[in-house]
Amino acid sequence: MQNDVVPLRADMDAANTNVLVERFAVEFVPTLLLVDTDGTVLQRSGFVDAKGLLELLSK
Structure with missing residues (x-):
């Protein structure tokens, strides 16, 4: 995941x-955005704690 x-x-x-x-x-x-290499927003969220961030990144 680190390389991605x-x-x-x-x-x-x-x-x-x-x-x-x-x-x-x-x-x-x-605002937390997970964006692909084309600039498409894959996930949007407000405040996320460390546990929530790990959950988002694992999807």
């Missing part, structure tokens, strides 16, 4: 994040 996941954290207060907000329709923070 690239984590990205975006500072939503930064000026250039509006591109991400629009592209992925981010409506609230935190």
